[in-house]
Amino acid sequence: MIDIDTYNNLPLVSDADALFNKQLASAGITRNQLFSKLAPLFVEDANAGRYAACLIHHHYDLKPGERMVTNNLSTKPLEIGSDSFSANIIAQIWLRTGEAIEYRVVTDSSTANLPPPPPAEFFEKFRSLLDPIGIDILGVCLADAELEDGFIWQESDGPGDRERIFTIIPRTAKPAPGYYEVTWIPKLDKDGQSTMGCGTNCGTCERKRSYVLSKVDDGDNNELN
Numbered sequence: 001m002i003d004i005d006t007y008n009n010l011p012l013v014s015d016a017d018a019l020f021n022k023q024l025a026s027a028g029i030t031r032n033q034l035f036s037k038l039a040p041l042f043v044e045d046a047n048a049g050r051y052a053a054c055l056i057h058h059h060y061d062l063k064p065g066e067r068m069v070t071n072n073l074s075t076k077p078l079e080i081g082s083d084s085f086s087a088n089i090i091a092q093i094w095l096r097t098g099e100a101i102e103y104r105v106v107t108d109s110s111t112a113n114l115p116p117p118p119p120a121e122f123f124e125k126f127r128s129l130l131d132p133i134g135i136d137i138l139g140v141c142l143a144d145a146e147l148e149d150g151f152i153w154q155e156s157d158g159p160g161d162r163e164r165i166f167t168i169i170p171r172t173a174k175p176a177p178g179y180y181e182v183t184w185i186p187k188l189d190k191d192g193q194s195t196m197g198c199g200t201n202c203g204t205c206e207r208k209r210s211y212v213l214s215k216v217d218d219g220d221n222n223e224l225n
Contacts, residue, residue, distance in 0.1 A: 001091075002099050007068070008061045010101070011137075013202050016057035017180040020137045027133035034135070035184055035196040041125050042186035043194035050115035051122070052143040052199055054093060055182040056101070059205035060162035070104040075155075076163040091117055093141040096130060098123040101139070115142070143185050144199065153200040154179070164205070171198070178204040 011019060024031060035053070042051055062068060066077040069089060078089075088107065091100035098120060118126075118140055130138060147153065151168050158165035185199035 002095070002101055004062050004064055004066070007058060007101055010056060010058040012204070013055070013057045013059065013180050013182065014178070014204055016055050016137055020055060020135075023133075023135050023137060027135065029133060034133075037129055038126075038184075039186050039194035039196045041122070041129065042196065043188060049186055050143055051118055052141050052183050052185045053196065054139050054141040054184070055180070055202075056095060056137055056139045057182065057202075058101075059164060068102045070102070072105075073166045074158055074160070074163055075102070075165075076158070076160055093139060094118065094123070095139050096123065096127055096136065104142070141183060143183075147185070147199060152198055153183075155182070155200055155202040157203070157205055166200075169201075175201050176203065 010016075024034065027034075038053055042053070043049060058068070060068075060077070062077050065079050067080060067089075068075060069078045070092060089103050089105055091102075092104040093102040094100050094117070098118070100117075123140070126140060130136065144153070147168070150171050152171050153166050154169045155164050155166050157163070179201045180203075181198045181200070182202040183199040184196040186194060186196050189195050
């Protein structure tokens with residue numbers, strides 16, 4: 001689990017995408033080539049297909065004592081110790097070092113279908129593929145087993161404070177301006193070869209709803225413009 005300052009200093013999605021492209025260019029490798037290298041790790045692992053690669057980023061700043069938590073189709077901050085922050089919250093996104101950065105609510109029925117956090121050996125193999133070529137903006141997340149072929153998630157601003165919501169769109173839909181690929185789900189193609197394809201398009205957030213942490217202590221909830 002990373003601290004709040006570290007989380008709030010993660011890049012915005014547009015900056016993370018630009019950094020990913022820069023690191024790929026420096027490594028002399030394309031996205032498809034990189035994911036071809038990563039796919040066997042995700043497909044052949046003991047929890048085959050249960051994890052996905054993800055672009056490490058954040059949208060809204062957290063206040064002290066909060067964690068970013070997904071509940072059904074909504075992601076927003078929850079305060080640790082509040083009634084909403086229960087024992088049924090597990091990690092769902094990790095840095096390449098294995099530290100959790102975001103979480104999700106699970107029910108008794110869904111828990112049985114979720115894998116445990118990736119073991120240390122998984123992260124070691126993950127880093128062994130990325131570190132030599134200078135890629136450090138990718139992490140690991142739980143893969144959505146319920147997403148049907150031909151569809152992906154689209155993440156965008158929700159109506160609540162610092163909220164993101166998810167909708168399902170056809171994979172063939174043209175991404176709207178300001179949206180970026182942020183997860184890549186492993187699978188076996190018709191020839192039995194391991195591949196990874198986009199699982200989520202994520203839109204740029206409205207930063208005006210992101211709190212300035214320096215003003216939290218005095219109760220001033222001024223927002224960024």
